[in-house]
Amino acid sequence: xxxxxxxxxxxxxxxxxxxxxxxxxxxxxxxxxxxxxxxxxxxxxxxxxxxxxxxxxxxxxxxxxxxxxxxxxxxxxxxxxxxxxxxxxxxxxxxxxxxxxxxxxxxxxxxxxxxxxxxxxxxxxxxxxxxxxxxxxxxxxxxxxxxxxxxxxxxxxxxxxxxxxxxxxxxxxxxxxxxxxxxxxxxxxxxxxxxxxxxxxxxxxxxxxxxxxxxxxxxxxxxxxxxxxxxxxxxxxxxxxxxxxxxxxxxxxxxxxxxxxxxxxxxxxxxxxxxxxxxxxxxxxxxxxxxxxxxxxxxxxxxxxxxxxxxxxxxxxxxxxxxxxxxxxxxxxxxxxxxxxxxxxxxxxxxxxxxxxxxxxxxxxxxxxxxxxxxxxxxxxxxxxxxxxxxxxxxxxxxxxxxxxxxxxxxxxxxxxxxxxxxxxxxxx
Ligand code: GUN
Ligand code: ZN
Numbered sequence: 001x002x003x004x005x006x007x008x009x010x011x012x013x014x015x016x017x018x019x020x021x022x023x024x025x026x027x028x029x030x031x032x033x034x035x036x037x038x039x040x041x042x043x044x045x046x047x048x049x050x051x052x053x054x055x056x057x058x059x060x061x062x063x064x065x066x067x068x069x070x071x072x073x074x075x076x077x078x079x080x081x082x083x084x085x086x087x088x089x090x091x092x093x094x095x096x097x098x099x100x101x102x103x104x105x106x107x108x109x110x111x112x113x114x115x116x117x118x119x120x121x122x123x124x125x126x127x128x129x130x131x132x133x134x135x136x137x138x139x140x141x142x143x144x145x146x147x148x149x150x151x152x153x154x155x156x157x158x159x160x161x162x163x164x165x166x167x168x169x170x171x172x173x174x175x176x177x178x179x180x181x182x183x184x185x186x187x188x189x190x191x192x193x194x195x196x197x198x199x200x201x202x203x204x205x206x207x208x209x210x211x212x213x214x215x216x217x218x219x220x221x222x223x224x225x226x227x228x229x230x231x232x233x234x235x236x237x238x239x240x241x242x243x244x245x246x247x248x249x250x251x252x253x254x255x256x257x258x259x260x261x262x263x264x265x266x267x268x269x270x271x272x273x274x275x276x277x278x279x280x281x282x283x284x285x286x287x288x289x290x291x292x293x294x295x296x297x298x299x300x301x302x303x304x305x306x307x308x309x310x311x312x313x314x315x316x317x318x319x320x321x322x323x324x325x326x327x328x329x330x331x332x333x334x335x336x337x338x339x340x341x342x343x344x345x346x347x348x349x350x351x352x353x354x355x356x357x358x359x360x361x362x363x364x365x366x367x368x369x370x371x372x373x374x375x376x377x378x379x380x381x382x383x384x385x386x387x388x389x390x391x392x393x394x395x396x397x398x399x400x401x402x403x404x405x406x407x408x409x410x411x412x413x414x415x416x417x418x419x420x421x422x423x424x425x426x427x428x429x
Contacts, residue, residue, distance in 0.1 A: 002056070003037045003058070004036045004037075004059075005050055005057040005059045006036060006067060006381065007033045007060070008033075008061070008064065008383060009032060009065065010028070010032030010034060011067070011068040011353065011373070012027045012044060016359075017348060017350040017354050018351055022348055022350040022351075030402075031048070032044070032045065032046055033045060033047045033049075033050040034381065035057060037425075039424045040377065040378055041377050041379050044374070060420075062383045064386070065383045066383065066384040067382075068353065068357065068381070069373055070357075070421065071128040071329035071382055072129070073130070073131045073132065073317075073318050073321075074132050074287075074316030075228070075266070075291055075318035076134070076319050077133060077322060078116060078134075079106050079115060079136045079141060083102045084321055084327075089298075090236070090298055091298050091323075092236060092240070094298060094323065098322075099323075103136040103137075106141035107170070108140070112141045113144045113148070116145050117148050120148050120152055124423070125429060126328040126418065127382030127417075127421050128327070129154060129380035130154065130155045130157070130371075132157035132266070133157070134200055135158055135160055135161055136161055137161055139181050142158060142159065143185075145158050146158065149194075153423055153424040154194060154424070155195075155366070155370055155378060157198050157364055158197070158200075159186075159199055160178075162178035162201050162202065163206035165208055174211070175208065176214065178215060182200075186222060186225060190222070190224075198227065199226070199227045201215050201260065202230065203229055203231075203237075203241070204244065204245060204254035209245070212254070212255070212258035216259025219260065223262075226265070228265075228268070229267060230269055231252060231288075232271055232277070233270075233298075233300050234272075235272060238251050241254055250276060250277050251274075252276075252280060261284055266316070267288050268291060269290075270303065270308075271301040273304075278308070282312065287316060288308060288316070289315070289360075290315060292324075292338075293320070293325045294323040294325070296339070297323065304343060306343065306344070314365075316361075316364065317329070317333070317352075317359060327415075328413075328415060329356045330409065332356065334411045336352060337352060349403045353406075358371040378424060382418060383421065384409060384417050385409075385416075385419045386405055386409050386417075388416045388417040395408040
């Protein structure tokens with residue numbers, strides 16, 4: 001495979017803009033380029049420098065569009081694609097009314113394959129090059145997900161969603177089946193191409209102590225796999241978890257007691273945290289994933305982005321499709337901005353872009369491979385048209401600097417803003 005020189009504006013991060021001034025953390029090149037070779041970023045620089053240094057490279061010029069890292073959606077449920085935007089319920093009712101009946105269908109490999117293909121069509125159209133998705137409890141749903149991701153050359157994270165109580169019989173496994181099926185799937189898919197297996201208990205209300213213990217044992221045997229689950233999303237859910245585990249000190253303890261807390265743990269939502277939970281999460285260097293469109297759509301509450309990033313926790317950003325109301329990480333950034341305002345602080349556009357790329361990659365411990373433009377990283381890129389609609393174009397035309405040009409696309413953009421998408425060094429959109 002030869003060299004490809006992709007030209008446009010470029011945005012890269014050399015530091016975390018929650019912990020360094022934006023001017024030091026972000027590098028914007030008005031006329032920049034990314035040299036791609038063998039699926040990785042081989043060089044970055046100005047368009048002129050790169051053209052001169054690599055005269056034989058194939059050139060793809062995206063004009064004044066913005067080349068950034070492909071978006072990383074750190075928490076999603078691909079099996080909920082067809083029930084996104086289902087009306088009128090809060091978490092537990094929403095699961096029982098819409099989610100569980102739909103997830104029952106994924107024992108059918110043909111249906112799972114159809115939805116997996118549709119899901120990756122939608123996420124790629126929105127510039128998302130990596131998703132970390134829950135599958136259903138059916139191994140077929142995991143095979144469908146990874147088969148489709150592999151076919152498209154995507155880096156993807158996912159796992160079988162384990163449940164053995166408080167869910168329909170057709171979705172429940174047992175402690176032994178959760179362990180055995182997760183282990184077989186892990187052995188089949190983890191490290192195959194660009195795929196990563198995540199050990200996935202759904203949340204403590206749908207797992208018995210024995211099942212959590214079995215999955216804790218599996219994680220101890222495979223500590224290089226991430227472990228994902230849900231934590232403290234809604235107050236009713238927390239009360240339910242506490243009543244099911246009366247001996248637990250708090251919600252996090254329902255995981256901690258069974259070996260499901262540690263580095264590599266990725267907790268979705270984490271809205272209503274107790275001081276002890278925050279301390280333990282920071283102590284073990286676990287990751288939290290902010291799902292803002294879901295938190296407003298299901299009515300869960302406001303994630304404390306400013307407070308939790310200030311503690312140095314690994315924080316990712318995610319759609320939480322289909323509890324979230326969009327497949328777009330641009331819409332998700334806009335929702336994170338709005339919730340930040342309600343929480344007393346405006347997130348800078350650099351912080352929003354960082355969360356949607358490097359922050360999510362860091363939450364998944366993939367920050368050395370994806371989520372940024374840097375030499376040696378995998379060449380997953382989103383190329384954004386910063387004037388994709390009349391409303392955005394007229395606002396961007398007034399902008400006085402780069403961030404003011406980008407912010408209208410963050411707030412009002414969607415899949416129409418994707419001029420191109422690259423995955424593993426190949427243009428896929
Ligand atoms: N908690 C347990 N399962 C789910 C789910 O599928 N979506 C959301 N938003 N929260 C959950
Ligand atoms: Zn979720």
